[in-house]
Amino acid sequence: MPIFIAALIGALVQAAGSLVGRVLISLGISYVVFSGVDTSIGWARDFAVSSFQGLDGNTLRVLGLMKVGVCISMLSSAVVARLTLKGLTGGLLKRLAVK
Template sequence: MPAFIAALMGALINIAGTLVGRVLISLGLSVVTFTGLSATLDWAKNNVVSSFSSLPPEVVGMLSMLGVGEFLSIILSAVSARMVLQGLTGGAVKKWVLK
C-alpha cells in the first residue's frame, strides 16, 4: 500500500509541476538562460594580460604606479560576484522574464 501512495504522490507532483508551468507560460513568464558568461570573463582577462605583456617596460611600470592592475582586479571581481549573486551555476545564468 505505501508503494501505491508513493506512486500516486509522484504522479500528482508531476501533474502539478506541468500545470504550474503552463499557467506561468500563459501569463507570459518564461526562463531565459544566458550561457558562456564564465568563458567570456576568462577571455576578457586573458586579452588584458596578453595586451599588457606586449607593452614596453616603461609603460608597464607607469601603469603599475597608477594602479591599473588593482583596478582591473576590482572590476573583474565585481563582475564575478554579480554573476554569482544572479545565480551563475555551471557557466549559465537562468532568469525569469516577462514577455
C-alpha cells in the first residue's frame, strides 16, 4: 500500500508542476535560460588580449605601463560577479520573463 501512495503522490506532483507551468505560460510569464555565458565572457577576454599581438614593442610597453591587461581582467571579473549575483550558475543564467 505505501508504494501505491508514493506513486500517487509522485503523479500528483508531476501533474501539478505541469499545470502550474501551463498557467504561468498562459499568463505570459516564463523562464528564459541563457547558456554558455561564461564561455562567451572568456572568449571576449581572450580576443581582447590576442588583439595585442600585432602591435610593436613600444606600444606594448605603453600598454603594459597603463596596466591594460589588469584592466581587462578586472572588467571581465566584474561582469562575471554581476552575472553571478543575478543568478549565473554552472554557465546558465535563468531569468524570469514577463510578456
